[in-house]
Amino acid sequence: MGARRTCNPAWGFVAPALAAIGLFFFAPVLAAFVLSLTDFDIYALGDWRSLRVVGMANYARLVHEPLFWVALRNTAYFVVVAGPLGMAVSLAAALLVNARLVRAKAFFRTALFVPVVTTLVAVAVVWRYVYHPRIGGLNVVLSQLGVPAVDWLGDPRWAMPAIILLAVWKNFGFNMIIFLAGLQGIPERLYEAARLDGAGPWGEFRHVTLPLLGPTFVFVTVITMIGYFQLFAEPYVMTRGGPSNSTLSLVLLMYEDGFRWWNLGSAAATAFVLFAIILLLSVGAMRVRARAAGAESAP
Amino acid sequence: MTLRRAATSVLVHGVLVLGAVLTLAPLLWMVSASLMPAGEATAAPPRLWPSSPTLAHYETLFARLNVWRYVANSTLLATAVTLVSLVLNSMAGYAFAKLRFAGRERIFRGLLASLVIPGQVSMLPLFLLLKQLGLINTYWGVLVPGLASIFGIFLVRQYAQSIPDSLLDAARIDGAGEFRIYRSIVLPVCRPVLVTLAIVTFLGTWNDFLWPLIVLTDQDMYTLPVALANLLGEHVQDTELMMASAVLTVLPVVVVFLALQRHYIAGIVSGALKE
Numbered sequence: 001m002g003a004r005r006t007c008n009p010a011w012g013f014v015a016p017a018l019a020a021i022g023l024f025f026f027a028p029v030l031a032a033f034v035l036s037l038t039d040f041d042i043y044a045l046g047d048w049r050s051l052r053v054v055g056m057a058n059y060a061r062l063v064h065e066p067l068f069w070v071a072l073r074n075t076a077y078f079v080v081v082a083g084p085l086g087m088a089v090s091l092a093a094a095l096l097v098n099a100r101l102v103r104a105k106a107f108f109r110t111a112l113f114v115p116v117v118t119t120l121v122a123v124a125v126v127w128r129y130v131y132h133p134r135i136g137g138l139n140v141v142l143s144q145l146g147v148p149a150v151d152w153l154g155d156p157r158w159a160m161p162a163i164i165l166l167a168v169w170k171n172f173g174f175n176m177i178i179f180l181a182g183l184q185g186i187p188e189r190l191y192e193a194a195r196l197d198g199a200g201p202w203g204e205f206r207h208v209t210l211p212l213l214g215p216t217f218v219f220v221t222v223i224t225m226i227g228y229f230q231l232f233a234e235p236y237v238m239t240r241g242g243p244s245n246s247t248l249s250l251v252l253l254m255y256e257d258g259f260r261w262w263n264l265g266s267a268a269a270t271a272f273v274l275f276a277i278i279l280l281l282s283v284g285a286m287r288v289r290a291r292a293a294g295a296e297s298a299p
Numbered sequence: 300m301t302l303r304r305a306a307t308s309v310l311v312h313g314v315l316v317l318g319a320v321l322t323l324a325p326l327l328w329m330v331s332a333s334l335m336p337a338g339e340a341t342a343a344p345p346r347l348w349p350s351s352p353t354l355a356h357y358e359t360l361f362a363r364l365n366v367w368r369y370v371a372n373s374t375l376l377a378t379a380v381t382l383v384s385l386v387l388n389s390m391a392g393y394a395f396a397k398l399r400f401a402g403r404e405r406i407f408r409g410l411l412a413s414l415v416i417p418g419q420v421s422m423l424p425l426f427l428l429l430k431q432l433g434l435i436n437t438y439w440g441v442l443v444p445g446l447a448s449i450f451g452i453f454l455v456r457q458y459a460q461s462i463p464d465s466l467l468d469a470a471r472i473d474g475a476g477e478f479r480i481y482r483s484i485v486l487p488v489c490r491p492v493l494v495t496l497a498i499v500t501f502l503g504t505w506n507d508f509l510w511p512l513i514v515l516t517d518q519d520m521y522t523l524p525v526a527l528a529n530l531l532g533e534h535v536q537d538t539e540l541m542m543a544s545a546v547l548t549v550l551p552v553v554v555v556f557l558a559l560q561r562h563y564i565a566g567i568v569s570g571a572l573k574e
Contacts, residue, residue, distance in 0.1 A: 008398075008401075009478075010398035010399065010403075013390040013391060013393060013394035013477075013481070014390070014395065014400070014406075016390065016447070017388060017391035017446075018391065018406070018447075020387060020443075020446035021410070021448075021449065024421070024444050024446065025413075025416075025418075025444065026413070028420075028421035028422070028424040028425040028428065029416055029421045031428075032420050032421060032424050035424055035427075096311060096314060096315050096318070097315070099311055101307065101308045101311065102312065103312070107319075108315050108319055110560060111319040111322060112318060112319060112322050113560075113564070114322070114323065114553060114556070115322060115326070117502055117506075117552050117555075117556040117563075118326070118506075118552065118553065119506045119508075119524050119527075119549050119552060120506060120524075121524040121528050121548070122329075122524070122527060122544075122545035122546075122549045123325065123326070125527060125541055125542075126325050126328070126329045126542065126545055127325060129332075129340070129341075129538060129542075132341075134343065135342070135343050136345075137325075137328065137345060140344065140345055169325070173322075174567070177564055177568060178567065178568065181568040226415060229417065230417050230418075230419060232419075232509055233509065236508075236528070237528055237531065251417075251419050251509075254419060254423075255509070258423050259426070264423050264427070268420075268424075271417070271419055271422075272420065274419070274420070275416060275420050278415055278416075278417055279415055279416075282415045
């Protein structure tokens, strides 16, 4: 009797999902930390007994590994440029689609959103041709405007901007939808009040739209940043990290290190550095949001 | 005044039309180029439309390059992950919303917080685990990380919170067991959110690249995106053929999206608004 009472049926509902997530996500994350403290390599893959614990040596080596810094710099470049640029495009698109006088809102919303649902590998294949130096659509259009041809994916200076453009094109629709929801949550009477106070369209935007979108901004910033730090498929398909490592990202480095050269120990260290960066920045963004919310509610 | 309004309207619509054209151009060109005779897509100056549309590249893909296999793999995996995760996530989401158990809030907060952990961190040990279990290069290996998802549990919990307790209690008084209540009351009530979750999961699994790339080693097991990346290595010169395989990869998800977009967008927004 007693045993039956302690068996809460709720556990039967949560146990399968928690077991799946625990076994195939949380346990591997913990194991990844342990792995990052070992010299796990191709020999250990064949025979576990050759495995040695090396403490923080993998992390110490990363600090002296030029490729790691290149990958970190490239990833940061991507996040810092593609993030704000994409958010600006998303917000502009949301404001246009949401404008009172616009007809066929649903059509424009759908058209601008379609790239989000497409398969990245497939559209990256298409964009490789768009970026072709001689016959690619981009250079053909630019040459009409008198701009000299650029070897987008072959020039170390232009390969990352090309990947940024692809990412912005592919992803801006997602944040546009979230901004649209945020815009529709702003009460119309606030705009009426602003107009009564003599505000023009710019004044309405500055003093009503922007402040009230604050929480949406924080959310969009955090998810965009988390997603963009995991840059992988774009450079994998478009450039394989080249030319001269100019598009090598942290995850691409981890993939090559771990699954091509089977240095799973040092690849795990790279993965954990990525995790630490994302964690710090997310906590930072949440703090900023909490402080802003506190300042608003203060008298 | 009305003249200014008309001018603004023309300007705003003009910018929107231009934006929509720029956004859709790469996709439309992909379809157009896939129908061009070989060599036409890379002619200089580039063509926008095929001189005489042909399905030859699609025939090559199906007849010679085994594309059926990849379409079947992708469809099977995306469907399986969607079905299994719907069951697990809906059960857990309902329990977190409506059933009482020790540590409920704490566990849920822990799950939410772990959304910041990038999935790649788990991939190296997970690969070793699956290798031990002999699941590398199997369907099981691909679908294991997708069996349940934190986002899915979160989404169902949000929705299930609106189920009135009185409804559930009435069923309990009538003697219905907890599983029966879940099946005959909770699932029907949660239908809209389950449709949303099904679309999000199906599209996400279909488009997934890194994990299948790691787990699948045998060409016959490849999903469409992995096969496409592989094909790019061998057939990069066959532009029209590459475009045809890109169309085959993208078309199913775009069709699913266009047919069910209302539910899909609703899901993203409800996931975003709380949190």
